[in-house]
Amino acid sequence: MAIGDQIARLREARGWKRPELARLMGTSTQQIERLEKGQRKINEDWIARAAAALEVEPSLLMTDDPAPIIPTQNAQPFKYDGPSLERMAENLPIYGSALGSEKYIDGEAIEQTMLNSGDVVGYLKRPVILNGRTDVYGLWVQGHSMDPVFCAGSTIIAEMKRPPRIGDDVVVYLRPDGHDDDGERARAVLVKRLVKRSASFVELQQYSPGITFRLDMAEILRIDRIMTLGDLLS
Template sequence: MLETSPHLWEKSNMTNSDFPRGRELYDVLMALKPVGLPETRWAVEAGLNKAFFTNMKGGAGSIRSDNLEKLLSHIGKSVGDLAGSPDRPPANAELVAFEGRSAERVRGDCPVYGTALGAERVIDGEAIEQTMLNSGDVIEYRKRPAITNGVERVYGLYVQGSSMYPAHRDGAFLFAQHDVPLRVGDDVVVYLRPLDDSDDGSTARCVLVKRLVKRTAQYVELEQYTPAKVFRIPMADVLRIDRVLTADDYA
């Protein structure tokens, strides 16, 4: 097929499109040409037509790669030397920093505390789902959002139960942070004092993962979704309230 259609061979044997063409390629080759070697003699000794360079100067297309290799080989050069020619204009490309990409490396040192579904807590005559959380039991470490690198107050936990479905399904993973400002509408982790004699004033046995509706000096008002209910917890029963982090906190 190559014998009956030589133009197919020529098209497949063209130089790379990134290489200069026509007059630009001529200027690059002249910069590589040894002093004292006439261009006509160069072409003829390389096995090409003596008008090769004249035609190149007047054209704008590529030349066959085998012809280019013949020229370069004759003077001890290769195709790779074309990019290093002093007459080629320097590249003006710049690295682009894509918006939103963090320059910080993700660290896998965020502690995840052990949780389990706890006994229901009766509030206003209704049973409210509680989660047993042991902050002294780190069950694993997770990759943390880069913005929280070095923040020891951030931790992870798994949702237990279905009271916050569909916002948080049973078993969903959450990041939370201690000692940050709270806003109405935040999902929060409320640490509760024990109801028995084990209360030492600083240790929580159970937490509530709920939505913050209102907070005053006397009480905190919370909401759960399944079953739907808004209820209040006296602040005297609350040790602390942590905020569940969202995608907005990671930006």
């Protein structure tokens, strides 16, 4: 039996439609259809994601045995009458990033991060409060300029829709230089704290070394707000 057939059979055994499995795997309904019909090559990544979503061992997706592989239930599910409990899906994208060359402003070295938002390098577990939101994403922090608040290698979650307030930590998207500026793509981002904002400039702060500096608004594509733990738990 093909892997796609096993995925379809397991999905149907759980009473799921394709959109439900797509949500848990962090992909589209169209991709699930292609996987199940054998129209897309199923590599190790797809097998791992499908197995995690279906809560089975990856080897069960690669078996040729068409016999049912869903354990027979010998107990009734407990009915919970309290607040809704939802399983966190691992589908919050992490964009590719790397430590970039320093940006010098008034002779001071400002640490910046090179970004490739077209490259999804992994997925985070999505807090239930963010279900259905397409304006949120993750980044791995590069460098040490925001120690000890955001250490190198830690993960941040940013949102695009809610405007940042003074005192918020932010991801500042810088416009590309010269002819590469199409008004949409960023060459690099700064992970800093927003100190001041006006129609003509923003004032930002980094912690290590401690520097407060200004950027002209003409250099900035957009500013996204970094979500706090309180945002994700409220």
